[in-house]
Amino acid sequence: MASSSLKPDIRDFTRPELEARLAALGEKPSHAAAVFSLLYRKGAASFGEMGELPPRVPAALAGAFFLSPFKAPLRRLVSRDGTARLLFAFGGDPAEAVVLPGKGRLSACLSSQSGCACGCAFCATGRLGLARSLAPSEITAQFAACLAEAGGRLDSLVFMGMGEPFLNWENVKKAILILSDGRGHHFSQGKMTVSTVGVIPVIEELASSPLKVKLAVSLVTADPDLRARLVPMETRYPAAKVMEAVRRYCRARGAQVFLEYIVFDGVNDSPEDARKLLALMKGADCRLNLIPYNPPGGGAGVTPRAKLFQKTMMAAGVRTYLRLEKGSDIAAACGQLAAAEASRQPAGD
Ligand code: SF4
The missing domain is CATH 3.20.20.70 (Aldolase class I)
Incomplete structure (x- = not known):
């Protein structure tokens, strides 16, 4: 996993994997679709930029995952x-x-x-x-x-x-x-x-x-x-x-x-x-x-x-x-x- 912390990087997960993780966190698996859209279409760089989701969802994600900063070429x-x-x-x-x-x-x-x-x-x-x-x-x-x-x-x-x-x-x-x-x-x-x-x-x-x-x-x-x-x-x-x-x-x-x-x-x-x-x-x-x-x-x-x-x-x-x-x-x-x-x-x- 690409992580600078002990938590896994959320961008290392496919959508079905994320759905399973959300379910394990007690959240609706269907939120994974919005998370994907925020990460890959809207370029969310932190869980704080996920305001479209009910507030407890980004909080739960932040507790479970690391979100790596965008890696630009050197x-x-x-x-x-x-x-x-x-x-x-x-x-x-x-x-x-x-x-x-x-x-x-x-x-x-x-x-x-x-x-x-x-x-x-x-x-x-x-x-x-x-x-x-x-x-x-x-x-x-x-x-x-x-x-x-x-x-x-x-x-x-x-x-x-x-x-x-x-x-x-x-x-x-x-x-x-x-x-x-x-x-x-x-x-x-x-x-x-x-x-x-x-x-x-x-x-x-x-x-x-x-x-x-x-x-x-x-x-x-x-x-x-x-x-x-x-x-x-x-x-x-x-x-x-x-x-x-x-x-x-x-x-x-x-x-x-x-x-x-x-x-x-x-x-x-x-x-x-x-x-x-x-x-x-x-x-x-x-x-x-x-x-x-x-x-x-x-x-x-x-x-x-x-x-x-x-x-x-x-x-x-x-x-x-x-x-x-x-x-x-x-x-x-x-x-x-x-x-x-x-x-x-x-x-x-
Ligand atoms: S061509 Fe180069 S990169 Fe491709 S398999 Fe061989 S050593 Fe690896």
């Missing part, structure tokens, strides 16, 4: 292409969120953890290691800051920032429920995508879950040996097994999965690599996102080999998108801003 960087990166420190632990413009749309990318234990070789966050998983209130605080940065309108939301969302799934799930609540931000679950490097048990859970969020899997590369070097999670959840879970997910939900493939120039972008990827994807209803590797300091961008790779995949009938680099002048790859900050100065509230 630092904000805007790229030449309009990408805005927001760096937070939650109790001293860094995390970042990004607002990405594109084709008249604005998306936000949120962090689920401060740092990450997965240790992917190409990732700045992986080099930080894991500080801790973020609380639901710390995830929703990033959303609120991104929404303000975007002028009050966001078209989509991705959980692809720092951390592996499926290794903090209970809190990410709560954040999804809070953000999509009709009395809160009411942000459609269908506009949210959760990305994983392949934590199979949660892919399985999501396959039969009522949540409407979309799934993205960071395959990174299709060659098992190369993947094991780049994504240590390969040894626990091999890509071949991950893709079996993806096929089951697609069948159970009748939904497509986004596969993220990071293109390392001259490393995994040959015709042979494309053949391996096609074999791995066989029978799975997937769209492919090719992401040119963007190391700290700038990468090769979209190379002729990457374009040829895309062409090969498309010729085989796979819907394939080659993503343009965003925010390279402000360290766009996942976790780079926080990593740069962490190496420069200790983060603090």
Whole structure:
């Protein structure tokens, strides 16, 4: 729980959980709807700002909960292409969120953890290691800051920032429920995508879950040996097994999965690599996102080999998108801003 006192932070609770707490306090569970509206729509920053409720309700809530002050970003960087990166420190632990413009749309990318234990070789966050998983209130605080940065309108939301969302799934799930609540931000679950490097048990859970969020899997590369070097999670959840879970997910939900493939120039972008990827994807209803590797300091961008790779995949009938680099002048790859900050100065509230 994100709390600076012994009491839990009220923003860490979904509405049904809050209803149960209100009932336990002897209050009507239905007050939870007004509390949500006050917290997430009207921006109440203290229980004293809940005058719309019968006075004993905020008093009871104040006795049971802590209401954290709104967490504003410590630092904000805007790229030449309009990408805005927001760096937070939650109790001293860094995390970042990004607002990405594109084709008249604005998306936000949120962090689920401060740092990450997965240790992917190409990732700045992986080099930080894991500080801790973020609380639901710390995830929703990033959303609120991104929404303000975007002028009050966001078209989509991705959980692809720092951390592996499926290794903090209970809190990410709560954040999804809070953000999509009709009395809160009411942000459609269908506009949210959760990305994983392949934590199979949660892919399985999501396959039969009522949540409407979309799934993205960071395959990174299709060659098992190369993947094991780049994504240590390969040894626990091999890509071949991950893709079996993806096929089951697609069948159970009748939904497509986004596969993220990071293109390392001259490393995994040959015709042979494309053949391996096609074999791995066989029978799975997937769209492919090719992401040119963007190391700290700038990468090769979209190379002729990457374009040829895309062409090969498309010729085989796979819907394939080659993503343009965003925010390279402000360290766009996942976790780079926080990593740069962490190496420069200790983060603090
Ligand atoms: S790529 Fe994602 S899962 Fe891998 S270390 Fe970075 S944040 Fe963690």
